[in-house]
Each structure stands twice: as structure tokens, then as C-alpha cells.
Amino acid sequence: MSITIDRIKKSFGKFQALNDVSLDIPEGKLTALLGPSGSGKTTLLRIIAGLESSDSGRVLFGGDDVSNLHVRDRNIGFVFQHYALFKHLTVAQNIAFGLESLPRRSRPSKQEINERVAKLLEMIQLPQLADRYPAQLSGGQKQRVALARALATKPRILLLDEPFGALDAKVRKDLRRWLRALHDEFHFTSIFVTHDQEEALELSDQVVVMSQGQVEQVNSPTGLYARPESRFVFDFLGHVNVLSGVVKGQSLVQGNARVALPGVVNNQEAQLYLRPHEVQLAKAPVAHARLPLRIEAISLIGSEVRIELAPEGWESNEIWEVGMSHGEFACHNPTRGELWYAIPAVGHLFAGDSAQPETVDWHSTAHASAANM
Numbered sequence: 001m002s003i004t005i006d007r008i009k010k011s012f013g014k015f016q017a018l019n020d021v022s023l024d025i026p027e028g029k030l031t032a033l034l035g036p037s038g039s040g041k042t043t044l045l046r047i048i049a050g051l052e053s054s055d056s057g058r059v060l061f062g063g064d065d066v067s068n069l070h071v072r073d074r075n076i077g078f079v080f081q082h083y084a085l086f087k088h089l090t091v092a093q094n095i096a097f098g099l100e101s102l103p104r105r106s107r108p109s110k111q112e113i114n115e116r117v118a119k120l121l122e123m124i125q126l127p128q129l130a131d132r133y134p135a136q137l138s139g140g141q142k143q144r145v146a147l148a149r150a151l152a153t154k155p156r157i158l159l160l161d162e163p164f165g166a167l168d169a170k171v172r173k174d175l176r177r178w179l180r181a182l183h184d185e186f187h188f189t190s191i192f193v194t195h196d197q198e199e200a201l202e203l204s205d206q207v208v209v210m211s212q213g214q215v216e217q218v219n220s221p222t223g224l225y226a227r228p229e230s231r232f233v234f235d236f237l238g239h240v241n242v243l244s245g246v247v248k249g250q251s252l253v254q255g256n257a258r259v260a261l262p263g264v265v266n267n268q269e270a271q272l273y274l275r276p277h278e279v280q281l282a283k284a285p286v287a288h289a290r291l292p293l294r295i296e297a298i299s300l301i302g303s304e305v306r307i308e309l310a311p312e313g314w315e316s317n318e319i320w321e322v323g324m325s326h327g328e329f330a331c332h333n334p335t336r337g338e339l340w341y342a343i344p345a346v347g348h349l350f351a352g353d354s355a356q357p358e359t360v361d362w363h364s365t366a367h368a369s370a371a372n373m
């Protein structure tokens with residue numbers, strides 16, 4: 001069941017929580033609503049659910065306007081951050097609750113309910129815990145039961161609001177993988193609220209980045225990371241290295257730093273954004289870039305070595321980060337306190353007042369410079 005959000009506005013008093021939001025949520029896909037605290041994610045989710053009404057605009061399910069439909073009639077499953085399991089009911093009774101509460105004419109028989117609960121217990125891989133009470137479960141187990149309960153009435157749409165927010169990092173990761181696998185098997189249309197970029201990128205088919213009650217950008221995780229369309233998305237999604245300066249003589253210049261930018265208008269202010277993987281380190285500057293940096297920290301944990309560097313003779317608001325394979329690291333052995341030069345291969349330039357970046361590609365030059373290391 002696809003979902004269409006059509007020009008939704010919502011204010012709380014004078015505060016505009018959602019400002020003309022339009023969005024298409026594709027059928028059978030997992031869509032993440034990602035954004036900083038207060039950007040309007042939960043408000044949008046609650047309007048889709050029918051738990052909150054909008055001031056204007058429409059919500060459509062599969063093309064049908066459901067804006068005036070009661071939450072009960074929207075056939076939606078919910079999972080929230082704080083497990084809202086009934087303490088006095090067992091796991092099996094919690095899962096059966098939605099089915100037992102259906103009006104008599106649509107309620108399945110006792111036997112059918114038992115069978116469906118048994119199937120859901122299998123699905124969440126907890127059949128052995130059917131007779132336990134919520135207090136006897138771990139946080140991760142409680143969230144799995146909450147999910148089974150949400151799915152018991154076979155909803156067309158599943159809404160999840162920071163479902164793993166209260167769990168520790170390891171359990172979160174396991175549950176993410178498990179939810180993704182479950183989704184791939186059952187294909188419900190899901191919307192997932194999170195402010196954790198890693199979670200959004202790892203779990204979803206489509207990411208909606210929100211800021212101040214508006215949609216900033218919608219794309220697949222890879223598309224969003226590779227082609228951010230605004231400074232906000234750049235800053236919000238992963239680390240980014242920034243050189244701010246003025247364009248002079250076909251180069252972006254600030255203090256000791258200089259990067260060649262053929263074709264850019266002189267004498268305007270500009271910011272060059274570089275992802276850690278778009279930069280290499282060399283012992284000397286190259287023709288298209290002179291970006292001296294001193295190594296401040298080296299982190300060997302993870303699949304890549306992460307090197308943090310501070311500008312030398314120029315300034316940057318944040319520390320720079322460059323990724324390097326463990327093989328490269330062993331070969332070049334960069335050490336804390338040493339002076340190195342960042343060599344950009346691809347960059348994203350915001351020149352003057354432009355809200356959208358222009359991609360600059362120095363690839364051929366960068367390959368030549370890698371030999372410098």
C-alpha cells in the first residue's frame with residue numbers, strides 16, 4: 001500500500017511543526033524519516049497514523065484519501081521506542097490483544113487466534129517465551145514482541161518511531177538486521193523514524209531527510225550519501241571536510257591552503273565540501289591542491305583506519321577526517337604529529353549564495369598524485 005503526503009501543514013500555537021510537506025512512500029519499501037530533534041518526524045508519523053490531525057493537506061493510502069479516517073480504521077501497526085506492552089499480560093496474550101479486541105464480526109475464532117500467535121512467535125524467534133510476562137524479558141525481546149503485536153492484525157502499513165532508541169548498541173544492530181530480513185520476507189510498507197543516520201542508511205530503501213518542518217531531500221541511502229543537494233544534508237549525513245575561502249586566480253584560497261577550481265568566478269566566497277573517502281593523503285602538495293594538515297589522532301578500530309587532522313596555516317571549523325585501508329596504513333605508516341597534504345579526488349563546491357553544490361572532479365590528477373605517497 002503506497003502512501004502519499006500531499007501539502008501537509010501543522011502548527012502547535014505559533015510554532016509551525018510541518019511546513020507544506022509532500023512525499024511519496026512507495027509500496028512494500030522501508031522508508032526512514034531522518035532529521036535532527038524537533039524537525040517534525042514524529043508529528044508527520046502521527047498524522048499518517050491518524051493520531052494527530054493536520055491543519056491542511058491530505059494523506060492518501062493507495063490513492064484513497066484517508067485524512068478523515070479514524071486511526072482505528074486505517075489498518076496500521078505501530079511500534080514505539082518505549083515498549084507499550086501490557087505488564088499484566090503474557091507475551092502470547094500481548095500479541096493476541098489486537099485480535100481479541102476486534103469487533104465480533106471481524107474477530108477470528110479462538111483457534112485461529114492461537115495459530116496466528118504461534119506463527120508470530122516463530123517469526124520473532126521467541127516461541128519459548130510465550131508464557132513469560134514483559135518484566136521477564138530483555139529490552140530487545142520486548143521490542144520484538146511489540147513488533148509481533150503490531151503485525152498480528154495484518155496491517156497494510158507499519159509505523160515505527162525510534163523503535164530501537166532505548167537499546168544498547170549491540171542489540172540495536174542485531175534488531176536492525178532482523179527487521180530488515182523480516183521486511184524483505186513480508187514486504188509491508190514501513191515508515192521508520194530515527195535521528196541516527198547510520199540506522200537510516202543501513203536499514204532503509206529510501207531516506208527522507210527532514211529539517212525544520214520541511215523535507216530537505218529524498219533518495220536511496222547510497223544516492224543521498226553520494227549526492228547531497230544542500231549544505232544541511234552534507235553536514236547531517238556523515239563527516240564532511242570543509243575548506244572555506246575566496247576564489248582567486250581559478251583557485252579557492254584560504255591562508256596556506258589552495259585548491260584549483262577551473263571555471264569558477266573569481267572574487268566570490270565559496271566552500272568546498274569533501275567526504276573522507278574522497279580525499280587521499282600525500283607527503284607533498286600536488287598541482288591542483290595544497291592542503292597542509294597535521295595528524296592529531298589515528299583510529300585503527302573498524303574496517304578502515306580513520307585519521308583525524310588539523311589544518312596547518314589555515315582554518316576549518318571542524319577537524320578533518322580521512323579514511324585509509326589497513327593495507328595502505330601499514331605501507332605508509334602515518335604517525336601522530338606528522339605534516340601531510342590532503343589530495344582531493346572529487347569535491348562539492350558551494351559558490352557564492354548557491355544552495356546546491358557543483359561537483360568538481362580532479363580524478364585524473366588525483367590518481368597521478370597518489371604515487372606521491
Ligand SMILES: Nc1ncnc2c1ncn2[C@@H]1O[C@H](COP(=O)(O)OP(=O)(O)OP(=O)(O)O)[C@@H](O)[C@H]1O
Binds near residue numbers: 012036041195
Ligand atoms: N503536542 C505538541 N504541542 C506543542 N508542540 C509540539 C507538540 N508536538 C510536537 N511539538 C513541537 O513540534 C516540533 C516537532 O516535533 P516532533 O516530535 O515532530 O520532532 P521530531 O523530529 O520527531 O523530534 P525528536 O527526534 O526529538 O522526537 C518540536 O519543536 C516539538 O516541540
